[in-house]
Amino acid sequence: MEQFLNKLLEKNRAKCQFGSVADYIPGLDKADRNHLGLCIMKTDGTVQRVGDYDVKFTIQSVSKPLTLMLAILDNGVDHVFSKVGMEPTGDAFNSIKKLETHDTHKPFNPMINAGAIATTALIKGRDAQDKFRRVLEFFRKICENDTLEIDEDIYRGEKETGNKNRAMGYFMKGEGYIDGDVEDALDVYFKQCSILVTAEDLARVALFLARGGVLSNGERVVSEYVAKIAKTLMVTCGMYDGSGEFALMVGVPSKSGVGGGICSVVPGRMGIGIYGPSLDKKGNSIGGYSLLKDLSKELSLSIF
Template sequence: MLMKSFLEGVINRNKYMCELGKVADYIPGLSTANKNHLGICIIDTSGEIVIAGDADVKFTLQSISKPLTLMLALLDQGEKYVFSKVGMEPSGDAFNSIRKLETGRMRKPFNPMINAGAIEVCSMIKGKSSAEKFERVLNFIKLISGNNNLKVNEDIYKGEKETGNKNRSMAYFLKGEGLISGDVEDVLDVYFKQCSIEVTAIDLAKIGLFLARGGVLENGDRVVSEHIATIAKTLMMTCGMYDGSGEFAIKVGIPSKSGVGGGILSVIPGKMGIGVFGPSLDLKGNSIGGIAVLEEIAENFKFSIFN
């Protein structure tokens, strides 16, 4: 396991990067984040935990929720059905782009890690109402994070609903294509709420450890099959860092999923889970300091899965 003093050094050496980006401001509430926050938590399969920097600061999951709801949808509906409605390929476009929904050859979202794909995945979660569906999502994330106190940041959720017109247009397009069943606004409500769940880098590291163990909790209970966990990790590797996923794969090489709240969930299969937080973002919506921290750690310890 990495020593705390080393991780603190990594945080200090890369903190200047935070000044080079800016916090997200298109959703009310996100703009109040401190752009100089930067923290990391690493937990290995023995349960040893190392924390440095601002790892205990709360932020919202945003797009990090996408591989998590994907696993739940796969449990609910099965792989064949899920991927009949959403693809597995990188889009090459921004996470909130609508362009290829109409012009792409597939006529369905390219993958579950972009907004359109994640909204489609939300429509597959089982439940009699949007409230029941979201309760299942929240309980699933509580389970795999080991944190029963997780809850929605109501201010962020309201901001998501107020400013989510582009997501709304994607959802109605998907409905028009016959890909979404049920009420569009109900599906969007689940999506906006899942993005607004508050976590810390410590919670992300625990979720990463769950994936590193192939879908098994710390107590040994299996929640998802190893195959479902592999699907999530693979899509994180190929599509998890928005349209910067290829560059990230070369420079870092760790299955990861970012969110515009500043978090990055990372997994070193069979070894450890990593949670990073740094709300200052690059032009693609990824934590600029967080990527720098992961790049240094991966380079020093040869953590890339391609080594």
């Protein structure tokens, strides 16, 4: 199996030259665009790791399904979805357009920046510091990795350049979709995106969802229904405005981030974590996407 995976990985590493690393957040441009790593964790305990699976990178938007689950634990499903919708936008992940032009002005889903900011704003805590402490503890629990920390340089870069996110936050505050302090919500959001992970960490998140919300020690953290919500939104919205094509070509619940990560869930079977910082025009790992297409075809992974 390892030889097979290595062959697929090296085939798809060549695709990385056709993308580029994100550079709109200071620090992300330091990534090596030729990096490509894969970790597969099966529900029977089998683990396979190839390529640059142990390179650390910031989780970015792959954080969004996790904060969604924590917000639901804190507030319940109905309240969360009174503040954020469930529909794909067809727009770029950082677009502000539909916030203003749609009748309700409600963010469309928790997997785009506007919806993720509204979701993060729902996480409970005394202040921004306490809220992020809870976020980090939750991420460490799901990743089963107590060493997770943020990249301080990336966090500062996120905060310094996050004016579009700031505009979305204040717009949603004005429309009643953010109840607390906007700057507190943004600070937690910038920090959650700056948490350092590896492809192996993302595989463990995916395995957690593949098990329906259960850790490797058997502990249930979220209900099957909450895990199902996260997986469903990953299918419909998780790969930005390329989610429909991805569902057709790969066919598994997945969430990407501009740090190069992809977290892919094969329900009941396995979790897949990928790192490949060379991105396509929609912000998805170009080598990782291609690798997942090959894996889906060769291993019959599609849920459809």
